[in-house]
Amino acid sequence: MLSAWREHPGLRLGLILALVVFISACGFRLRGFIQLPAELQPLHVQASGSARNLGQTLNHQLQQSGIEVVDSTSEARLKLELTDLQSSERQVIFGVVEEYEIELSVKATARDADGETLFSDEEFRTQRQYSYNSEEDTLLARDSLRSELRSTMEGGLIRQLTLRIQALENRETTQ
Numbered sequence: 001m002l003s004a005w006r007e008h009p010g011l012r013l014g015l016i017l018a019l020v021v022f023i024s025a026c027g028f029r030l031r032g033f034i035q036l037p038a039e040l041q042p043l044h045v046q047a048s049g050s051a052r053n054l055g056q057t058l059n060h061q062l063q064q065s066g067i068e069v070v071d072s073t074s075e076a077r078l079k080l081e082l083t084d085l086q087s088s089e090r091q092v093i094f095g096v097v098e099e100y101e102i103e104l105s106v107k108a109t110a111r112d113a114d115g116e117t118l119f120s121d122e123e124f125r126t127q128r129q130y131s132y133n134s135e136e137d138t139l140l141a142r143d144s145l146r147s148e149l150r151s152t153m154e155g156g157l158i159r160q161l162t163l164r165i166q167a168l169e170n171r172e173t174t175q
Contacts, residue, residue, distance in 0.1 A: 035065065036162075037169045042068040044076035051085040051106050058082070058158050078118075080165070081109045087150070096135050102146070103127045104153045108161060110168065118168055126156040 036043065043062065047055020058080075062069050070076050084107045093099035105125040110118040128149055132142045 036062075036067050036165060040078045040165065040169060042070040042076050043078045043080065043165075044070050044073050045080045045082065046073070047082040049083065049085070050087075051082040054085055054106060054154055054157065055082050057154060058161065061158060077113045078165070078168075079111045079113075080161070081111075082161075083107050083109075089146075092129065093131075096133060098132045098134055099129055100132065100146075101127065101129045102149060102153065104150070104157060106157055106161075108164070110165065119164065122164065124157050124160040124164070126153045126160070128153055 045055050045059050045062070047053075047058075059069050073079055084105075086103075086105045088103045090101050091098055092101050103125065104127075105123055107121050107123050109120045109122070112118060130145055130149055132145070
């Protein structure tokens with residue numbers, strides 16, 4: 001069987017192409033890939049205050065997915081405003097092994113090109129827990145874990161936001 005692979009490189013290429021076509025036909029997309037209909041593009045993201053970094057990350061991911069993002073609200077068909085990014089952390093278990101709970105939330109408002117509100121001050125929230133062994137782990141390790149977890153959580157907020165925007169397309173097609 002292995003000799004057939006070596007003798008017929010076209011067979012390998014054909015099988016790989018068939019696999020790629022099959023996977024794409026079933027709707028598989030890489031994680032982080034965002035798809036928006038042309039009716040909702042170009043898109044403008046405005047993020048103020050504590051939500052500014054989240055807005056920049058969202059802009060970057062949208063652009064990497066091939067979505068047209070504009071700086072001017074006058075050019076946009078969809079305007080997304082992010083505000084009030086809140087972060088909280090609380091200790092839920094005390095002792096040698098401590099457990100913390102982190103929560104991130106952001107409020108978002110979407111408007112169409114005419115200024116009609118599509119959704120307003122909708123809150124998107126994500127929550128995670130992590131453990132820290134105060135006898136074995138250093139504070140630097142805890143801070144690193146917290147930073148990595150927060151980054152993952154911001155990715156979760158972005159996924160929630162993009163799913164909500166994609167739901168606008170479904171709303172438009174049913175009207």
